[in-house]
Amino acid sequence: MERYKSSIPTCLYKLGFIAVILCVPYIIRNLYYLHLINLIGIYCLVVIGLNILTGYTGQISMGQAGFFAVGAYTSALLMMKLGLSFWVATLIAAVVAAVLGIIIAIPALRLTGPYLVMATVGFGEIIRLILVNWVPVTRGAAGLTAIPAPSLFGFRIISEKSFFYLIYIVVALGILIAVRISNSKIGRTFIAIREDELAAKSMGVPTNTYKVSAFAISAIYAGIAGSMFGCFSGVASPDAFTFNDSVGFLCMSIIGGSRSIYGAFIGSVTLTFVSELLRFMQLYRLIIYGAILLLTAILMPQGLSGMGPVFRKFSHRWKGKRRLHGNIQHSQRKER
Amino acid sequence: MDHGEQPILELRNISKRFGGLKALEEINISIETGTVHGIIGPNGAGKSTLFNVITGLLRPNSGEILLKGNPLSHIPPHRRIPLGLARTFQNIRLFKNMTVEDNVLVGQHVHTPTLILSIICGTRPAIEWENKAKESANTCLRRVGLESMKSQFARNLSYGEQKLVEFARALATEPELILLDEPAAGMNAEEKAGLLKIISKLRDDRYTVVLIEHDMRLVMEICDQITVLNHGKKIAEGEPQIVRNHPDVITAYLGKGSNAYAGTR
Numbered sequence: 001m002e003r004y005k006s007s008i009p010t011c012l013y014k015l016g017f018i019a020v021i022l023c024v025p026y027i028i029r030n031l032y033y034l035h036l037i038n039l040i041g042i043y044c045l046v047v048i049g050l051n052i053l054t055g056y057t058g059q060i061s062m063g064q065a066g067f068f069a070v071g072a073y074t075s076a077l078l079m080m081k082l083g084l085s086f087w088v089a090t091l092i093a094a095v096v097a098a099v100l101g102i103i104i105a106i107p108a109l110r111l112t113g114p115y116l117v118m119a120t121v122g123f124g125e126i127i128r129l130i131l132v133n134w135v136p137v138t139r140g141a142a143g144l145t146a147i148p149a150p151s152l153f154g155f156r157i158i159s160e161k162s163f164f165y166l167i168y169i170v171v172a173l174g175i176l177i178a179v180r181i182s183n184s185k186i187g188r189t190f191i192a193i194r195e196d197e198l199a200a201k202s203m204g205v206p207t208n209t210y211k212v213s214a215f216a217i218s219a220i221y222a223g224i225a226g227s228m229f230g231c232f233s234g235v236a237s238p239d240a241f242t243f244n245d246s247v248g249f250l251c252m253s254i255i256g257g258s259r260s261i262y263g264a265f266i267g268s269v270t271l272t273f274v275s276e277l278l279r280f281m282q283l284y285r286l287i288i289y290g291a292i293l294l295l296t297a298i299l300m301p302q303g304l305s306g307m308g309p310v311f312r313k314f315s316h317r318w319k320g321k322r323r324l325h326g327n328i329q330h331s332q333r334k335e336r
Numbered sequence: 337m338d339h340g341e342q343p344i345l346e347l348r349n350i351s352k353r354f355g356g357l358k359a360l361e362e363i364n365i366s367i368e369t370g371t372v373h374g375i376i377g378p379n380g381a382g383k384s385t386l387f388n389v390i391t392g393l394l395r396p397n398s399g400e401i402l403l404k405g406n407p408l409s410h411i412p413p414h415r416r417i418p419l420g421l422a423r424t425f426q427n428i429r430l431f432k433n434m435t436v437e438d439n440v441l442v443g444q445h446v447h448t449p450t451l452i453l454s455i456i457c458g459t460r461p462a463i464e465w466e467n468k469a470k471e472s473a474n475t476c477l478r479r480v481g482l483e484s485m486k487s488q489f490a491r492n493l494s495y496g497e498q499k500l501v502e503f504a505r506a507l508a509t510e511p512e513l514i515l516l517d518e519p520a521a522g523m524n525a526e527e528k529a530g531l532l533k534i535i536s537k538l539r540d541d542r543y544t545v546v547l548i549e550h551d552m553r554l555v556m557e558i559c560d561q562i563t564v565l566n567h568g569k570k571i572a573e574g575e576p577q578i579v580r581n582h583p584d585v586i587t588a589y590l591g592k593g594s595n596a597y598a599g600t601r
C-alpha cells in the first residue's frame with residue numbers, strides 16, 4: 001500500500017472528493033438510485049468488518065447476515081419497546097453483536113477452512129431460526145414493522161436524502177477506523193495470523209485473543225449496519241437475513257478484494273448493481289454468485305481493488321516503457 | 337545478574353513420544369549463558385522435536401524445562417517469548433505476503449503496547465510506539481545485513497535471505513536465548529561466512545545461541561559446546577574436539593566399522 005505524505009494538492013483533492021460526495025443526493029435525483037446507493041453504504045459496512053475477519057485474519061465467515069440481523073432486531077426492539085433513541089439503541093446493538101461474535105468465535109478457534117465455514121453457516125441459520133420461532137418477541141416470519149426513524153436534534157431522518165448523509169457519515173467513519181486499525185500493529189498482527197498462525201504464536205502473539213477480536217470487530221460493523229438497515233427499511237423480517245445474504249456479503253468482499261478496506265466499497269457497489277441488473281434472474285442468485293466468485297478467483301485473485309498495479313503495468317507497456325521492475329505487489333502473478 | 341553458575345536453559349529428563357516412536361528419551365542438557373551450543377545428529381534424531389518442546393509447541397511426555405531457573409511447563413508458547421526465548425524454523429515460516437520490515441515488526445509484538453483507542457483516534461502515542469518499534473526492527477535487520485531489503489515482500493527474497501529474515505524476526509523479540517534450526521541450510525559459502533559472523537557477534541553481545549546444524553565445519557568452528565543426538569538419545573556432549581573424535585558419534589554418522597573422521601563431513 002503506497003502512502004503519500006499529505007501535501008496541499010492531496011488535501012485539496014480530498015476536500016474536493018468530500019464535496020462531490022456531499023452533492024450526490026443533489027446530483028442523483030432518481031430516488032430508486034439513491035435508495036440503492038444507501039443500501040450500498042450499509043452493505044459496505046458489513047463487508048468492511050468481513051474483510052478484517054476474512055481478508056486480514058484469514059477466518060472465512062458465511063454467517064455475517066446473522067450479526068446483521070442481530071443488529072437490526074436488537075436496535076429496532078429497543079426503540080419500539082423501550083423507546084430508546086436510535087443512537088443509544090445502535091450502540092447497544094453493536095455491543096450485543098460483539099458479545100455474540102465473541103461467543104461464537106471461541107468454539108470456532110479450533111476450526112479452520114471448510115469446518116469454520118460450516119460453523120458460521122450454522123450460526124447464521126440459528127439466528128434466522130430464532131427470528132422465525134421466537135414469535136412473542138420477534139413476531140416470527142411476519143417480522144417487525146413500523147421501526148421508528150432516527151432523529152437528530154429534533155430532525156427526523158426519514159427521506160432517502162437524509163438517510164444518505166447518516167449512512168455515509170457512518171461509512172466514512174467506519175472506513176477511517178478500519179484503515180487505521182489495518183495500518184497499525186493490530187492489522188499487522190491479523191495478517192501475520194493469516195499468513196502463518198504458528199509462526200505468529202512463536203513470536204509472542206496471543207493468536208486466540210486476536211482471532212476472537214477479529215470476530216468481534218466484524219460483528220460490530222455488521223451490527224451497526226443492521227441497526228441502520230432496520231430503520232432505513234422500516235421493517236425487519238427473517239427473510240432479509242438468510243444464508244443467501246451471507247453469501248452475498250462474502251461475494252462483495254471477494255470481488256472488491258478482501259485484503260483491502262476500500263475493496264469493501266468497490267465490492268458492494270459492483271455486486272449491488274450486478275444483482276439489480278440481473279433481478280429478473282432472482283431465482284438463480286446463488287448460481288450467479290458462484291459464477292462471479294469463480295471468475296474472480298481465476299482472473300483477479302486480489303479482487304478489483306488489487307487490479308490497480310496490473311492496470312498500471314499495462315499502461316506502462318502501452319507507453320512503450322520498459323517493464324516495471326520486479327515487484328508488482330498486489331497483482332499476485334504466480335511468482336515464486 | 338547471573339554469576340555464570342546458573343545455566344540459562346536446563347532440560348531435565350525430557351522425553352517425547354509420537355505413538356510408538358521415541359523422538360526424545362531422557363534428555364538432559366544444560367546450556368550456559370553467553371555460549372553457542374550446537375545440537376547435531378543424523379536426520380530424524382529428534383533435534384527439531386527438542387526445539388518444539390522447549391518453545392512449548394509440543395508438550396513433553398515427561399521431564400522439566402527450566403529457563404533461568406524457572407520451570408516452563410505450564411507456560412503457553414506465546415508467553416515464553418517475553419521470558420527471552422526466541423526461535424527460527426527449519427522450514428522457513430515467514431509471513432510471505434508481508435514486507436521484510438513487517439515480518440520483523442511482528443517480532444516486536446510483545447514489546448509494544450496495543451493502544452486501541454490511540455490507534456483508532458490516530459493520536460500520538462500509537463504513532464510513537466510504531467516508530468520506536470520500526471527503529472528496533474531496523475536495528476535487527478542491520479544485524480543480519482538486510483536493512484536495504486526491508487520494503488521487499490518476504491516471498492521475493494532468496495532462500496538464504498529468507499533464513500536471515502527469520503533470524504532478524506527472532507532477534508526482534510529481544511531474546512536472551514535464540515534457538516536456530518538449521519540456519520545455514522540452503523545458504524551458499526558466502527552467506528554461511530556471513531552467518532558465522534552474525535552468530536559470533538551475538539555471542540560477544542552475551543546472547544546465548546542454540547544451533548541445530550548439519551554443516552559440520554560451521555558447527556565445529558562456532559560452537560563452544562555440542563550435544564549429539566541419535567534416535568532420540570543423547571550420545572555425546574562436550575567441546576567440539578571431544579565430540580568429533582567420540583567413537584559413538586563417528587558410528588552414528590558413518591555407520592559401524594567405519595574409522596573415518598566425522599569432522600570432515
Ligand SMILES: Nc1ncnc2c1ncn2[C@@H]1O[C@H](COP(=O)(O)OP(=O)(O)OP(=O)(O)O)[C@@H](O)[C@H]1O
Nearest residue numbers: 354357359377378379380381382383384385386426
Ligand atoms: N509431529 C510429529 N508427529 C509424529 N512424528 C513426528 C512429529 N514430529 C517429528 N516426528 C518424528 O520424530 C522423529 C524426530 O524428528 P525431528 O524432526 O525432531 O528430527 P530432526 O533431528 O530435526 O531431523 P532433521 O535433521 O531431518 O531435521 C522423526 O522420526 C520424525 O518423523
Ligand SMILES: [Mg+2]
Nearest residue numbers: 383384385426
Ligand atoms: Mg529438524
